[in-house]
Amino acid sequence: MSHHFLEVRDLWVAYPDGTEALRGLSFRLEHGEAVGLVGANGAGKSTTLLALAGLVIPCRGSVNLGGTVLSKQTVGEIRRRIGFLFQDPDDQLFMPTVFDDVAFGPLNQGLTAEEVEERVRTALEQVGAGHLAERPAHRLSGGEKRSVAIATVLSMMPDVLIMDEPSASLDPRGRRLLIGLLKSFTHTRLVATHDLDLVLEVCPRTIVLSGGRVEADGETARIFQDRTLLERCGLEPPLCLQGMPR
Amino acid sequence: MPTSGCRLDENPGFFSRGGVDPRAKVFVTFAFLLVVTSFGKYEISRLTPLFLYPVSITAVSCVPVAKLLRRVLVALPFVLFVGLFNPLFDRQILFKAWGLSISGGWISFVSITFRSLLAVAAAVVLAMTTPFDRLCLGLEKMGVPRVLVTQLQFLYRYLSLLQEEAVRMVRAHALRARGNRPKIRVSSAASMIGFLLLRSLDRATRIYRSMLVRGFDGEVRLMKPLRFAWSRDGIFVAFWTLYFLTVRFVDVPGRLFGWVLGR
Structure with a gap:
């Protein structure tokens, strides 16, 4: 299973208005690693995730997923192997019912009806949303939508999970459940977020972005204790490391 | 909401x-x-x-x-x-x-x-x-073109979100306008509708992206036989x-x- 590495080399992305969102980004994720991607607004987190899934075209550099280099020819295969969790679950849940949404990916993979049913059932059970299968997605609570959005990704059995602000707009209980869920996964995970406490709990390794470049890459606990680095990158230490009164 | x-x-x-x-x-x-x-x-x-x-x-x-x-x-x-x-x-x-x-x-x-x-x-x-x-x-199943049916489904799915965004916009306008029951002027309404359209386009882009990463190839497949x-x-x-x-x-x-x- 060691072929599930994800390597980004010298990635440059510029938007049509000339903004350089990524400027020579490089990092490598090994199989099964959980890595936090943090940085201030505009640091390039979301663009990095989009580039990994071939949703924005880099000007330069390469993305390599387990030996397959991202290109026009391989983008379909790369997307099959990457599970992308979007920031707003409403963007991810577009089908009439939860079942249809979770089945959307597996059906596009050409699986048989029985296989799709099995995938949907397993994915929904994995996130504790089996009872929501027949509900319309737009009637779910924020936490339920997030769980179902994760199920839509899991049902495709991806090698790598990339998540954009997974804890955004979740209440404390929903966030706690999400952390438990993320910790239970064995996939290679890349979590882009401002929620540094979540990163501290879920990801042993953290990459700090600033101005479209990797500013630091290393052990999460060590990085979050480096106040100078965090301040330079527009961040603050996680609340649990700030000596908050209990 | x-x-x-x-x-x-x-x-x-x-x-x-x-x-x-x-x-x-x-x-x-x-x-x-x-x-x-x-x-x-x-x-x-x-x-x-x-x-x-x-x-x-x-x-x-x-x-x-x-x-x-x-x-x-x-x-x-x-x-x-x-x-x-x-x-x-x-x-x-x-x-x-x-x-x-x-x-x-x-x-x-x-x-x-x-x-x-x-x-x-x-x-x-x-x-x-x-x-x-x-x-x-x-x-x-009765022969209505799939593209039309998909449009209907998306309209139904996202109508409430569009409605929510419009309500938020009107509320923001009311909070900054003068008078107890402020009226939206034509020029403001035009600008608000324009922003609503831009937001809808942004959302459409994001939804399309989320479809692409799940293998969308132009056909929406459903698994519910009638x-x-x-x-x-x-x-x-x-x-x-x-x-x-x-x-x-x-x-x-x-x-x-x-x-x-x-x-």
Whole structure:
């Protein structure tokens, strides 16, 4: 299973208005690693995730997923192997019912009806949303939508999970459940977020972005204790490391 | 934010999921509309037996009557507007009753109102008794182009979000405008609608991206087979089609009236 590495080399992305969102980004994720991607607004987190899934075209550099280099020819295969969790679950849940949404990916993979049913059932059970299968997605609570959005990704059995602000707009209980869920996964995970406490709990390794470049890459606990680095990158230490009164 | 205003399919039961096939319901509804619109412009009494269709479906499927009436009445101003000018243009006296001269315009006005309310009631009953995804699936199986059905599904899915964004925008405007009940000026409204469009485009881009990463190749695949049961759906279609044809070609109220008077 060691072929599930994800390597980004010298990635440059510029938007049509000339903004350089990524400027020579490089990092490598090994199989099964959980890595936090943090940085201030505009640091390039979301663009990095989009580039990994071939949703924005880099000007330069390469993305390599387990030996397959991202290109026009391989983008379909790369997307099959990457599970992308979007920031707003409403963007991810577009089908009439939860079942249809979770089945959307597996059906596009050409699986048989029985296989799709099995995938949907397993994915929904994995996130504790089996009872929501027949509900319309737009009637779910924020936490339920997030769980179902994760199920839509899991049902495709991806090698790598990339998540954009997974804890955004979740209440404390929903966030706690999400952390438990993320910790239970064995996939290679890349979590882009401002929620540094979540990163501290879920990801042993953290990459700090600033101005479209990797500013630091290393052990999460060590990085979050480096106040100078965090301040330079527009961040603050996680609340649990700030000596908050209990 | 509650979205109860958009909720149409909240009445499970005989006519909902697992009940009559949506294709049968769509067919019967269209047959009903065809018959309703085919009557002459001065016809009123012969329309009355057609009320049986929305009334009986409402009763069988336990649709709350008040809710149904509220939704039908929403269309009433438009209905009245359509027939409003008939009494002005068509002044030919058709008959006199209790010293009053009734012109053709007034008769056709009442007929148009009757027919429009019947048509709206049938459409609302269909929408209230059929989950939207089943309705779309039924339309697709009946040959409606898939791209159109997908558009309908997306419209239904994202209508509430669009509504929420519009409400937030109006609220933000109200908080910064002068006066107790600030009015939105035309120039502000134009700008707000423009922003709403831009936000919708942004959302559409994000949704498209989320479809792409899950292998979307231009075709939305669904995995819910519809089963047309002749013993249930066939009888439903046959009964109502026969009833509509009878009402269309036989003067049921006239015969009933004659029969009662004859006795």
